[in-house]
Amino acid sequence: MQSTVAFFIIGALCLLACVLYFIKASKLKKTCTARCDARIIEVDRQHRDKRNEYTPVYEYRINGVTYNVRGNSTTSRKKYKVGYESFVIYNPDKPSDCLIEGKNSAGKTGFVFIFLGALFLVFGFFL
Numbered sequence: 001m002q003s004t005v006a007f008f009i010i011g012a013l014c015l016l017a018c019v020l021y022f023i024k025a026s027k028l029k030k031t032c033t034a035r036c037d038a039r040i041i042e043v044d045r046q047h048r049d050k051r052n053e054y055t056p057v058y059e060y061r062i063n064g065v066t067y068n069v070r071g072n073s074t075t076s077r078k079k080y081k082v083g084y085e086s087f088v089i090y091n092p093d094k095p096s097d098c099l100i101e102g103k104n105s106a107g108k109t110g111f112v113f114i115f116l117g118a119l120f121l122v123f124g125f126f127l
Contacts, residue, residue: 003124004124004125005124006124007120007121007123007124008120008121008124008125010117010120010124011116011117011118011119011120011121011122011123011124012117012121013117014113014114014116014117014120015113015114015117015118015121017113017117018113018114018117021113028091028097028099029099031091031093031094031097032089032090032091032097032098032099033089033091033092034089034090034091034092035087035088035089035090036060036061036062036087036088036090037060037085037086037087038058038059038060038085038086038087038088038100039058039059039060039083039084039085039086040056040057040058040059040071040080040081040082040083040084040086041057041058041059041068041082042056042057042082043055043056043057043078043080043081043082044056044057044070045078051076052076052078053074053075053076054074054075054076054077054078054079054080055070055071055073055074055080056070056071056073056080056084057069057070057071058070058071058086058088058100060088060090060098062090062095063095065095067090067095067096067098069088069096069098069100071100072100086100086101087101088100088101
């Protein structure tokens with residue numbers, strides 16, 4: 001009985017996280033309307049689960065103010081190069097809000113939360 005309740009709670013929290021994540025991503029897509037050049041200034045390496053993960057850090061300038069933002073994708077191989085030029089789409093009213101190359105990871109991350117939430121709810125229902 002306790003495991004059933006625990007699975008339902010975990011499943012519900014995963015689905016709630018998914019909904020909140022999609023709302024945030026949708027808001028960013030609506031408000032980020034201006035575009036500017038950006039470049040990778042650093043590739044952050046973190047060691048997790050016996051392997052390295054690489055995440056690019058981008059820099060862009062709006063009205064003389066420099067902004068740095070971590071990329072939204074991480075790879076297990078070092079495919080990002082310092083100096084690589086790209087672009088960001090940013091919110092003109094709040095330039096620190098941006099999408100790298102006009103993309104975000106809401107799709108993949110959101111579907112992971114949906115899958116996990118549904119999986120836990122099914123386990124809670126059948127256990």
